[in-house]
Amino acid sequence: MAEITLVEAARRATLQEMRRDPSIWVLGEDVARGGLFGQYRGFLEEFGESRIVSTPISESVIMGAGLGAALVGTRPIIEMRIFDFVMCAMDELVNQVAKVRYMFGGQARPAVVIRMPHGIWRNSAAQHSQTLESWFTHIPGLVVVVPSTPADTAGLLVTALRSNDPVLFFDPKNLFPLTGEVPEIIAPIPFGQARHARRGDDLTIVTWSAIVPQVEEAAGMLAARGIAADVLDLRTLWPWDEAAVVASVARTGRLLVVHEAVTTGGFGGEIVARVIERLGTAQVKAVARLGQPRVPVPFAPPLEDALKVDTAKVVAAAEALMRG
Amino acid sequence: MAEITLVEAARRATLQEMRRDPSIWVLGEDVARGGLFGQYRGFLEEFGESRIVSTPISESVIMGAGLGAALVGTRPIIEMRIFDFVMCAMDELVNQVAKVRYMFGGQARPAVVIRMPHGIWRNSAAQHSQTLESWFTHIPGLVVVVPSTPADTAGLLVTALRSNDPVLFFDPKNLFPLTGEVPEIIAPIPFGQARHARRGDDLTIVTWSAIVPQVEEAAGMLAARGIAADVLDLRTLWPWDEAAVVASVARTGRLLVVHEAVTTGGFGGEIVARVIERLGTAQVKAVARLGQPRVPVPFAPPLEDALKVDTAKVVAAAEALMRG
Amino acid sequence: MTKTGDNRARLIALYTMMCRIRAFEETALAAHKAGEIPGPLHVSVGQEAVAAGLCLNLRPDDRITSNHRGHGHALAKGAGVAGMMEELFGRAGGHCRGKGGSMHIADFSVGMLGANGVVAGGIPIAVGAAQGLKLLGSDAIVACFFGDGAINRGPFLEGLNWAALYRLPVLFVCEDNGVAAFTATASVTAGPGVAARAASLGVPTVAVDGNDAAAVDAAAARLVGEIRAGSGPQLLHATTYRLTGHTSTDPAAWRRAADVEAAQAAEPVSRLRDRLLSEGVTAAELDGIRGEAFAEMSAARAEALSAPWPDPAVAWEDVQDCGAMQGAD
Amino acid sequence: MTKTGDNRARLIALYTMMCRIRAFEETALAAHKAGEIPGPLHVSVGQEAVAAGLCLNLRPDDRITSNHRGHGHALAKGAGVAGMMEELFGRAGGHCRGKGGSMHIADFSVGMLGANGVVAGGIPIAVGAAQGLKLLGSDAIVACFFGDGAINRGPFLEGLNWAALYRLPVLFVCEDNGVAAFTATASVTAGPGVAARAASLGVPTVAVDGNDAAAVDAAAARLVGEIRAGSGPQLLHATTYRLTGHTSTDPAAWRRAADVEAAQAAEPVSRLRDRLLSEGVTAAELDGIRGEAFAEMSAARAEALSAPWPDPAVAWEDVQDCGAMQGAD
Ligand SMILES: Cc1ncc(C[n+]2csc(CCOP(=O)(O)OP(=O)(O)O)c2C)c(N)n1
Ligand SMILES: Cc1ncc(C[n+]2csc(CCOP(=O)(O)OP(=O)(O)O)c2C)c(N)n1
Ligand SMILES: [Mg+2]
Numbered sequence A, B: 001m002a003e004i005t006l007v008e009a010a011r012r013a014t015l016q017e018m019r020r021d022p023s024i025w026v027l028g029e030d031v032a033r034g035g036l037f038g039q040y041r042g043f044l045e046e047f048g049e050s051r052i053v054s055t056p057i058s059e060s061v062i063m064g065a066g067l068g069a070a071l072v073g074t075r076p077i078i079e080m081r082i083f084d085f086v087m088c089a090m091d092e093l094v095n096q097v098a099k100v101r102y103m104f105g106g107q108a109r110p111a112v113v114i115r116m117p118h119g120i121w122r123n124s125a126a127q128h129s130q131t132l133e134s135w136f137t138h139i140p141g142l143v144v145v146v147p148s149t150p151a152d153t154a155g156l157l158v159t160a161l162r163s164n165d166p167v168l169f170f171d172p173k174n175l176f177p178l179t180g181e182v183p184e185i186i187a188p189i190p191f192g193q194a195r196h197a198r199r200g201d202d203l204t205i206v207t208w209s210a211i212v213p214q215v216e217e218a219a220g221m222l223a224a225r226g227i228a229a230d231v232l233d234l235r236t237l238w239p240w241d242e243a244a245v246v247a248s249v250a251r252t253g254r255l256l257v258v259h260e261a262v263t264t265g266g267f268g269g270e271i272v273a274r275v276i277e278r279l280g281t282a283q284v285k286a287v288a289r290l291g292q293p294r295v296p297v298p299f300a301p302p303l304e305d306a307l308k309v310d311t312a313k314v315v316a317a318a319e320a321l322m323r324g
Numbered sequence C, D: 001m002t003k004t005g006d007n008r009a010r011l012i013a014l015y016t017m018m019c020r021i022r023a024f025e026e027t028a029l030a031a032h033k034a035g036e037i038p039g040p041l042h043v044s045v046g047q048e049a050v051a052a053g054l055c056l057n058l059r060p061d062d063r064i065t066s067n068h069r070g071h072g073h074a075l076a077k078g079a080g081v082a083g084m085m086e087e088l089f090g091r092a093g094g095h096c097r098g099k100g101g102s103m104h105i106a107d108f109s110v111g112m113l114g115a116n117g118v119v120a121g122g123i124p125i126a127v128g129a130a131q132g133l134k135l136l137g138s139d140a141i142v143a144c145f146f147g148d149g150a151i152n153r154g155p156f157l158e159g160l161n162w163a164a165l166y167r168l169p170v171l172f173v174c175e176d177n178g179v180a181a182f183t184a185t186a187s188v189t190a191g192p193g194v195a196a197r198a199a200s201l202g203v204p205t206v207a208v209d210g211n212d213a214a215a216v217d218a219a220a221a222r223l224v225g226e227i228r229a230g231s232g233p234q235l236l237h238a239t240t241y242r243l244t245g246h247t248s249t250d251p252a253a254w255r256r257a258a259d260v261e262a263a264q265a266a267e268p269v270s271r272l273r274d275r276l277l278s279e280g281v282t283a284a285e286l287d288g289i290r291g292e293a294f295a296e297m298s299a300a301r302a303e304a305l306s307a308p309w310p311d312p313a314v315a316w317e318d319v320q321d322c323g324a325m326q327g328a329d
């Protein structure tokens, strides 16, 4: 086990799989140079220009070409640089990638991994900070992966690269420097199984992606105040570990969902609704969601700080829920 | 009051406002010919080529040009033909239209009305049947309008055309032939106020857009079986009439949200979560959502029928909720 | 066989395919009018020479992508008629099991990677398929069919630039029928046209009378050969005419009678028939081919009409492997 | 004043603006390195002649749209320095109240409709602004700045076709610095280049040495005049060189030393200085202009650094009128 950064964990997982499977290749802007974050560092030297394809700024075709190449049997990694640019390829993603298998009655196998580093990132303002993962849970055909640790990033990426489904892989870009232990040989981590980050009986906190470290920190602070939180890091949003969440809430009676995304229309609403549908209202004492207000991400640090979820807000929300 | 179709109601509302305000103009494919559904019939003759602009198949620019024209003080109606094609203009919509006012600190006034006939429509299959209105409730800066009757379509369109916000106007394309009374002079209907379609004390049904007539029919059938449904047609999803929904559920104790869209990640989750957050679990006996399963819309009638929400499914869901 | 015989056989093959496409389209139109086919229907009556002439030059392992007007492309590439007709009818035996319908016809078994309901939607997919084939070491090529309306969408620029850049084996085929839905494309298309656009993106163009099947065949033969040999992408600009409306319910009433008349005179099936007659093929033989085509399609229609509907349970299948059934309770 | 005097005054105006842009950029870079400016920063050191030469020919009511590298465009269009520097610093007095930052600079009061964090994002907006102005009966024009990387995105095709079609008063300005982020654009751009692409879309191009401020000025003067007179859209292709990295943290280490050296020799500010010297302007006068520019920007930096942060409550403002506060409890 080596202690490495999250971005390096992603790099090693990709490397391992590309060495194993010659049909895997990468297309995206600046990937020959190693990618914007170094996640493909050294790949051009090892795999050459046919498998590390540095592309024009042509997002529609980056996405659509990835799909076409999958339809003839290769396994492209579609690198979107950062999430926000996938807006330039939304027809290709939602109308084509997500639907071809179904529309064509099972003939198509759109085995692509679409990497989209997402979320708030050092005062990058509204067009470079979005977290819209909930959108894609609403689109049949897609798998949605939202890791938060180096080990999970590596293991989930391996699974993604062996999947026959189109996988949206949301790299938590703000956590790229985060370090953690990752095994030399990276085993796949199945989709749909939450990581039980902390155990407790007082309330259930469900969370994912870049905000997880702060939720874990908050849980520590809550423990010091006598509140024992059960923390589930979902790791994937479709499929998602409904069983683990329902079991936890059945035990604690209280559910707090924390995500970096805007609360309104976020996946927190889905989780709350589903848990209540499954458990009924009698077994559940209180629910709450914590996310950003329905406001674009502003540039200035005090404005960004005012809106974004952080440890203190998680603590406050949990304490309020315990009173509720 | 005349009894007219929903598409004619939309046409008259647009006509009334374009006669009133010379800064309103229309851009979109085939609008000179009256639009795909006749919603601009006769407009070219009255307003000429400068205000009825038939465009190339260039969705990115249809959307982006509408924005640019708003920034210099005109009020474009951006006609997307059918909703699914807005996927080709998502950067312009989500990264630009929705964000310019905020990013530029209030300098920009993106007063555009984006018309997007949406929903299932006579076996048109996966790429021509989507209902993704919930996506846009998650995007700060946007207003989301989802009418279901001729009168509401007219009144809400008038409000949209007088608003300074970017308004996404989801024409319920399957209901275009539906008839209803519409006043000669169309008054604006404020955003955020539900239409109380039916009164009852046993359960609250919240719904919107093309599925409303079937929900109303179901409510009639339920009444015949002794179940009195309180039916709220939200009319707009952002803002949405939280007060009316909360008040109704406080009274009935039971909430069923019905929408044509896929249940997972749909706006029903938001409504359920918000109601529970506001009322707590003690006051609420049971909640449920009815939407499509997380499956693309198939072509063949028996397949489409199997998946889509209809009157019988609404009745069954309401009856199950009463037992819950 | 002599060269002339070869040539005649080829023309007869073209004629046969064109008759089959024409018959398929007219049969589908009639079925749609009779309420047998649900949803929208876009037929390619008048444009048969492009599909037939082009695809005659493709190998089974070559791929094509298509657009909303894709029946001819699919048939010419070898898609089974029963599967196509059943797909239009939404029946269980359709190529897409009734899930796609007319606008989403695909038959991967013959290299037909799908029609597309989004204008220009097939361009990025074609380019990527070619890149994938190249990576796999195949010498198969990809033909990408789109209409003149598609050249005003961004993916046209992005896709051609991309194909030229990586020297991909793509044959872009612009079926220029002069109209996009209800708008004359000349009225919404600035500049000198598709060939200039393609050239500016590094893709050379060959122009052809798209109503002259033999000319399309000859041009395609050369282009497919060159592309397979590594020329990089090229574009075939085929001028043609859509004899029917945009959809089956559009009477195309706005067209000038003179234009329609001229187009009828230039329509490709009778043109090829005239040529074959002048080359000595008998009217009886040609009538036989035509009759057989219509009989084939009538039979397919009748079979489709009595074919079983898909089991509603099929609606839940083929969404995705992982997470498909979550929430299905 | 004599013609020569006029000309000299114009060159000095250009020089002054270019020095101010250079000073702004270098000051911002230094402030970013010192940790005073948060977030990413893209500066236009070496590209000043394009912004200055172009905008000198615009009227206050003309509009511009810009890209991620937009400081120079904004300054040249007349945006206030204090508001710009404060915006970079995220302070309350920024043009965008601290909500936009470097990548989203806008100053509508001088017709600067916004930088853009999306490559080619400004093209559709520019085209629409021109269409709106035309509808309003104004004779104002729109200049649309974008980089060589943008010509591979779909909106380039869609926007130019559109502008040509409706004969809109748009001056497209391609600032061709040869590179897009970390990729040489020649390596990802097929075909003969931007002028051919524009021509194929009905938009004529004028090429200019973008490091020669006087040449840019002259070309812009002619183009702006023609466009205002109704010529329809045109494109100015200005070749230039980015002397610094893609962002403030990019050392651009991959560039060949010889190229950088040649570029330094050709950089526009000293070139214009040399020309002015040769025309008899004294070194002292020029040093004075330069010194003043740097002093202005240093002062703006100091003021921005001590300027108040925006009140956190501002974060909730200017989202939208209707529904803005729903759920804010
Ligand atoms: C992106 C997109 N915009 C609009 C449409 C609606 N639409 C369907 S077909 C069509 C016309 C296409 O014209 P062309 O490409 O020339 O093909 P043709 O119908 O002439 O064969 C339009 C506008 C669409 N399907 N996709
Ligand atoms: C659609 C989109 N794709 C990718 C990016 C990331 N990106 C930012 S600037 C840039 C390079 C742009 O090059 P060019 O247009 O030539 O402008 P320059 O930086 O050279 O001034 C890239 C790829 C982006 N902002 N938007
Ligand atoms: Mg056409």
Ligand SMILES: [Mg+2]
Binding pocket: D147, D148, D149, D175, D176, D177, D178, D179, D180, D181
């Ligand atoms: Mg550049």
